[in-house]
Amino acid sequence: MMSHLYPTVLLCAYGFFSNLRPLEPFLTAFLLGPDKNLTEKEVVNEIYPIWTYSYLVLLFPVFLATDYLCYKPVLVLQAASLVVTYAMLWKAQGKLAMQFLEFFFGLATASDVAYYSYIYSVVDPAQYQRMTGFCRSATLFGSAAGCLIGQLLLSVAKAELLHLVFITLASAAVAFVAPWFLPMPKRSLFFHKSLGVASDEQRRSSKSSLEKLEDAEVKAPLNTKSSSVSRSSEAADQNVGLVRVLKILFEDFVQCYKCRPLLAWSLWWALATCGYFQIINYAQPLWETVRPSQDYEIYNGYVELLSTLLGALAALLVGCLPVSWSVWGELLLCVLSLLMAVCVFVMNMLKNIWVCYSCYVLFRTTYMLLITVATYQIAASLSVQRYALVFGVNTFVALLLQSLLTLVVVDSAGLGLDIFPQFIVYGVYFAVIAGIFFLAWSYKLASRRRSEQEVQMNGAAPPEADRPPDTPI
Template sequence: MTDTNGAMSDSDSNSKVSPVEDDDDRDILLKKRFWWEALKCCSFTFLLTFKPSEPHISTYLREVKSFTDVEIYTQIYPWWTYSTLVLVFVSAFLAEFVGYKLSLVLGACGRVATRFLLLFGTRLWHMQLMQVCYAFGTTAEIVFYAYIFHIVTRDDYQKLTSMALAAHVISNALSGFLGDILLNVFHQSYTTLMWWSAVFVCCAALVTLTFTSVRRPKSPTPAQVWTTIKLAYRNVTFLLIILWWIFANSAYGIVYGYESSLYDIIMTRDNLDNYNGTVFAMGQILATLASLSVAVPIVLKFTSNNQHLTVGFVGWLCTAALGLMAWWSDLAPMCTGFVFYYGSYHFVNAFVSAETGRVVNGNTKGSGDTGDPGRDCYAMVVGSNSTLDHRSSSFRRQPTTYSSTTETERLRMQSLAWKLWLIDIAH
């Protein structure tokens, strides 16, 4: 007996229907609502990511807002990194004990505040506040990937997760194209790009108002949430996968940031044309296809039953891709390695994101607590997974100050370190 949102209503809590029967009814309703929920979720991730100004943030802060590189990289950007470490638990706490929809709406408001502070802020503390607002929006986006598990059935976790991540990647690619066209063809200003970004982020915030509320008979207690977390991390296979994912995200932050520098070094040395935008576009297209491919039934069946083999195989692909980037000094092998690394990473990212929901759902049901309001505390588990990841993002925003030789050797050493680590995990 469920309401239109597929959750138990208060009047049903005293009924004699067994939890298993109620779960069956709920799954039927969620199946019927899948495409409507998918439309809202994919629209949200697409609009939130569609920011033509994003690749030009540092240039905007320097040329339009007149901040120095030292201020940008040491006094503005670090506020995002450290704020995220705290706010991820604030957003997860709000989701579990107050409401998922409220957490997502407030996070979207944080993203809107970020855009208007970028447009109208003039002082250093304005930009620092902007980074805190952006951090709150980022942590709410993490909660969003836990929210997905409440609005679809377990069988559809991977499908909707893959669709949402694919919408994120393709939006990033299209917004980058639009930004370059506006700048180079129509000669628009960086401020104009900021306004475009603000409009799309505001639209994403409006979409959150249409999200289905997650209703429970009552809120879980802290003890129930803690039990859910312990059950998840007692799964040794899941724990090893999450450890790999955390370090893979760190490697992703390094590789994503240094590819542009390495491309520029080789391009200048060999006097070649600049097609790095096309390289990134190819990587994003492959990443979109890779994210969607995880939801293909035959692929999903294999990955769900062979988690270790899946992560180990993709780890070897990432290792090979990093090897191409590190030890071949020509442009074509380096770009090929980057594109395949980008696609491989997004394949395993889509898999791990949905696997979190499957593990939490399966472990809790396996414990027999099918009527426990703490059974579906996905936000705290997803938040815990993400906490150690965000430090890597600071690498993407560091200025390039190395010489050609130093830069190449630095990337080679980083690649070698990650390769050895990935090989150990695969074994």
């Protein structure tokens, strides 16, 4: 345990300071203010979309580079990207410079995979859950502290927005130091599976503990001889080439998404995350239009802080909810997606800043609740070696959909809609998600009733595949 303490403390410190960004809740106000003097159309339709496109383009290459380079170099790259981002935000001027800034921030965001997977390369599988909790808590506390500091400096100390840039840059500079002192891992999930302290016994132990959570329907497609675990033993004591890794990833992709419950949760993950990114990206321009920061005091920091803390609380309460997600999952996804659609519509229609703030908090809390459920339901179906693949694919699909939505709705090359028509589109988008899962639940209910009728007619037990699973997927 003591050998794990040093990298865990360093990684948590890095996560805290890299997410301590007092300026973030006020970024739109800063770009529209006298320091940058950009127009709303430039910020919304020409600058912010660059983050979406760069994140999409960089995600897969960074994912492969993270595994091939064993995490640490990509963490250093992420830290450097954050420093460059906020240094440009301080010194650079003009639309083109801000577009380059968004590219570097997209690189930093894509590199999050290195932060969340590094710890798995240096600790035993038995410690995965605890260490993951530490790392995620560090980022959460850093984000919440940044929001609170930013709002207090503006509201109480009457600081200027430029001062928040200085603090954010200083925090990024502190975070930049931590990755250099992290120990270099000797193994990774794909390219360097069997180097260092990893053992087949550990992998089998990790796999068996996860399989206890799987039902019969999930076990069939996800535990075949073509699994990444069995193939990793074939490649023992040697590095795996790029072609081999891509082949393994493709075969695992096909096997994983044959599982219908996993596919359903992954579909919601991708669709909802796409819309969620759009809302959090463009909520500030909406608030700025409703209540201009040049004329009124704004409270974006408190709103982001409250939504973050309530989202974390909702995530913690997931395990206490007496819900059989395998039976009622699709219906609850429908109802709560519809609630998210209502929040977006109300934000847009009433044009009252306090209503906007309240709906935003409810929207984020609902999303954090559901994404936590989706993460658990998907993870319970997988061996450790497939976490990165499925979560990465889901995120990639979400970003692909978001890029298409941004290109058509937001970008000046597309419709280039103003902020209020944009939110009408986003509200309709979440209503469509609700409709999709209502149809899925209706189909599932009809299939179950038809199966029960056939059982009654034949006087036999229903086949295993037609029964509702005894445990969550």
